[in-house]
Amino acid sequence: MKKTFISAVVLSMSLALTQLSCMENEHGIVDLTMPDDDGQEEVYVPVSAQYTYQHPCAMFNQADFDRVKKSLDDATAPQAVKDEFTLLKNSRYTVLPYTPSPLEYIVRGDGTGITSDGKEHYQEAMNDAAAAYQMALLWKLTGDTRYADNSVRVMNEWAAQCKGIRANDNNKFLAAGAQGYTFANAAEIMRNYEGWQAADFRAFQTWMVDVFASMNRDFMDNHGGNCDDHYWSNWDLVNMCSYLAIGILTENNDMVNYVVNYFYDGVGNGCIKKLVQGTFDDPLGSGELIAQNQESGRDQGHAMMSVAVTANLCQMAYTLLQCNPSVSQLDFFAAHDNLMMQMGEYTALFNLRDGSDQLNQGGNWLVEATRMPFNEYKYCVDCSCKDKNHSAVHTSAANDEGRGKLRPGWEIYYNHYAKIKKLGSGYTYAQKAAEKMRPEGGVDGNSRYGTNSGAFDQLGWGTLMLYRE
Numbered sequence: 001m002k003k004t005f006i007s008a009v010v011l012s013m014s015l016a017l018t019q020l021s022c023m024e025n026e027h028g029i030v031d032l033t034m035p036d037d038d039g040q041e042e043v044y045v046p047v048s049a050q051y052t053y054q055h056p057c058a059m060f061n062q063a064d065f066d067r068v069k070k071s072l073d074d075a076t077a078p079q080a081v082k083d084e085f086t087l088l089k090n091s092r093y094t095v096l097p098y099t100p101s102p103l104e105y106i107v108r109g110d111g112t113g114i115t116s117d118g119k120e121h122y123q124e125a126m127n128d129a130a131a132a133y134q135m136a137l138l139w140k141l142t143g144d145t146r147y148a149d150n151s152v153r154v155m156n157e158w159a160a161q162c163k164g165i166r167a168n169d170n171n172k173f174l175a176a177g178a179q180g181y182t183f184a185n186a187a188e189i190m191r192n193y194e195g196w197q198a199a200d201f202r203a204f205q206t207w208m209v210d211v212f213a214s215m216n217r218d219f220m221d222n223h224g225g226n227c228d229d230h231y232w233s234n235w236d237l238v239n240m241c242s243y244l245a246i247g248i249l250t251e252n253n254d255m256v257n258y259v260v261n262y263f264y265d266g267v268g269n270g271c272i273k274k275l276v277q278g279t280f281d282d283p284l285g286s287g288e289l290i291a292q293n294q295e296s297g298r299d300q301g302h303a304m305m306s307v308a309v310t311a312n313l314c315q316m317a318y319t320l321l322q323c324n325p326s327v328s329q330l331d332f333f334a335a336h337d338n339l340m341m342q343m344g345e346y347t348a349l350f351n352l353r354d355g356s357d358q359l360n361q362g363g364n365w366l367v368e369a370t371r372m373p374f375n376e377y378k379y380c381v382d383c384s385c386k387d388k389n390h391s392a393v394h395t396s397a398a399n400d401e402g403r404g405k406l407r408p409g410w411e412i413y414y415n416h417y418a419k420i421k422k423l424g425s426g427y428t429y430a431q432k433a434a435e436k437m438r439p440e441g442g443v444d445g446n447s448r449y450g451t452n453s454g455a456f457d458q459l460g461w462g463t464l465m466l467y468r469e
Helices: 062-073 079-089 123-142 145-161 172-190 198-225 233-249 253-265 300-322 332-351 410-420 428-437 462-466
Strands: 021-024 029-033 105-107 164-166 276-281 289-293 377-379 392-394
Touching (some): 062 123, 079 462, 164 198, 172 198, 198 253, 233 300, 289 300
Antiparallel strands (some): 377 392
8 A cells, every 4th residue: 555645725815715626546545635737735834824813812702711711601512511511620620719829830751850859740731821721611511600719729830930941951842832832822811800900911921922932833843853754643733732832822924834834745744745654445445535544554652642732733623714705724624625524433433332431441442453443654774863773664553552542622622613614424433432422522631531641641521512413
């Protein structure tokens, strides 16, 4: 089977993305190509838009909060939404009063010579960013200013005390991405709270740019001094999420445009051209297309992280699209004929069991590993990196012990394509995953997602904010 690469093309800022021409080869693989009249791939035209920001406009907008709050207030919300609302109110990160634990330096990676014990210290940032975000959600949905005051307190104290993110290796970029977009989304929700003093909010914006966005951009531009393919897609994706969220928070058009252009034509593995390594017919005969993720051959924990963080990225871009409808490139969900939906389907199909338990531990796999189509993927082989021992060749989807341990994010895919776009098909397995996990919740200190870094990579709480019956 040949590897399939995707070439993005944007004809102009005001035109929708050109539809892909799809041709099925003898293996059932659908090649996604964009030839021009001469049979050559067309050149990507970068977006250079000036945006309107109707805050909040990152993960959710005011209409989303109004819809959910009304349904909770008048008791018309689906039971799963009510259940997730209860989970959020019972989270360890929303217990009032919440006391933050800011650090002078966030250290993720080798802390030798940096911290007194030589170890990394970033759990505090993960906890407090999640708390700021979760309490911001509750303020919007309850009107209780105690949540608002505590969320603001967390962000003010971090901005006042934290000077940067450090390590003796490049794991620091993961903290810059994952905690960066969580903090930024919390601030975007809280920015209109009258209890957040203007000077404090400006200080927080500056902190986000200086500490997080600077590292996000450095990573996407330079990839830690390694070749552009050295880091798996999730590294790019968390930094793309952070840079986009901070761009929205600070109304920085250049930052937003950078992420839009990177998504379609970037150099790293978070770019759609590399994020998807091929499309196939569903081996179970649904008639759907499924798309292999760049990390599908690595391990399923990381494959699902890549898909889940992509969901957050697409959701933020789509929310910004609502106040910038002329910039159709913001619809990452729709890019290349709903390619992100197909990527979600591949990972959901491979990780689902046919049991009914929420933890996805009972029953048989929906598809046997040997039936899962896969394009050989050569990771960083014969690259320009100094370390030549990190390369790998993947020939099949990883059937490892992480398979089946679902992460939050399936509500984003399912509700967008089924309820927002109202497509009649194409999301069979995202729907099954969302239904099985509902209410999917998020990191709460006690949930099925645990308390290690993987629980904080994605924002969660999609059932509460997105589910519609």
